[in-house]
Amino acid sequence: MTGDKKRKRTGVMEAKEADKVKEVEKPKAESKEEKQEPRPKRTKQKVERYFDKKEKTQETGTSIQSTGPSNSKSEKKKTNKRRARPIYVLKISSIPYGFFEKQLLKYFLQFGQVIRVRVSRNKKTGNHRGWAYVGFDDKTVAEIAAETMDGYLMFNKRLSCRVMDAPPLCMKSGPRLVSVPSKRGTTIKDAKKRLKQQTEQNETKAQKRRSKSLEAAQLRLKAAGIEYDLPVPSSSKEKPQK
Template sequence: MAKMIDDNDDRLINAEDSSTDDDQEEQTLSLPTVAGSGKRKIKKSDMKRNKLVTIQPGLIRLSGLPYGFFERELYSYFSQFGVVTRLKLIRSKKTGGSRGYAYVEFEDEDVARIASETMNGYLMFRSLIKCRLIDRNKFDTEKLFKNWKRLFTVKTPRQKRTLYNRIKSKEQIEKSNQRRAKKLLKQQEKLAAAGIKYELTDFIPLKSIKKEEEKKSPSSEKKNGSTSNKTTKKKSVKK
């Protein structure tokens, strides 16, 4: 069955993937309506023909995008080829600026192929655009377009500090330890491949931390006080 598109339905899109705080209000960016996207009647004969045809979505990757060619411009430009279901402009996490490449998903794979062929090598504002069709079976699209409707905002230093210093659960600590162990293993493999014999250890000295905690604890202070009294008594007996 073909989808009926309404002029009043604005598509919403996000700039980047990224993780935003749950405490912040979710902001969305409204996209413009494209001319010629109104309702149209479909014949029953066309509907019967289309039942036998399976339409698969297509995904293209764009690189070399000029500055100023952002989400709204991408959507309005590529909608002339066909229906754009999702798109993602990759932005910098520090500055929020465009990194010059994006992913556009079309409703039909044939439309995506035509768009990639026409846009590959296209000169736009002194920048040469490169475009290629991506195999969706070899690509995790759900991870790519996660939170794609959410508007990307750069976090302030205060928000970064609160996020870093937040109280973590046991599961989060275990995941971070696993990631750290994987990084150490990769570094160890690189050293072994280079012929360097050196065993890497974790950058957090756990033993020293435990010793410091024992020193700060009140039980250790009592022990230290008792040991100091004993030593003074022994010295007095020797005299």
């Protein structure tokens, strides 16, 4: 009897476990079937929305603007023009030595936002020429800076400032500050040009320049009442005798 009872219990337990496994497997199969069902395409929804908007605009009388990306060059130029910031340039002359790009930027930031600073420099040596440009984002700020700094005495030099009508090319685009040109590269290039063998055309041009300068000096001496004949320049190359 005990053996039969045990067998019945084990059979009941196995049946219950089988029912549980079936119940767990059913939702998994249903989820797979749901995944396999085709989803509605988004393009149809977009088309329906577009026609709905079109009908509404026809009723109201307004126009639809395309939301897609514009590839035309004219539209790109318009966006670039919108992004370009207006700049009002202040020209400063008779600047003392040592008052360069960084110093100008720090000094003129007290008036307002400075967009660009350019100091006029010699391309060969990199030395400054005594004048610079400072660009502001507001016209009133540039005018106030010009009024306050015009005639300002700085290191035994009197500054002269004025607002330009149109910005120069160097101030229309570029970074806020520009690095100073190096002296080494330019000096080597100049030395190579000087050491280059001169052609006949260059030599004739140089001789004409020398003769013109000597004639001008001769006229100055005559005007001063000095009688003196300056030597005529001769070519370095000797012409072959015929």
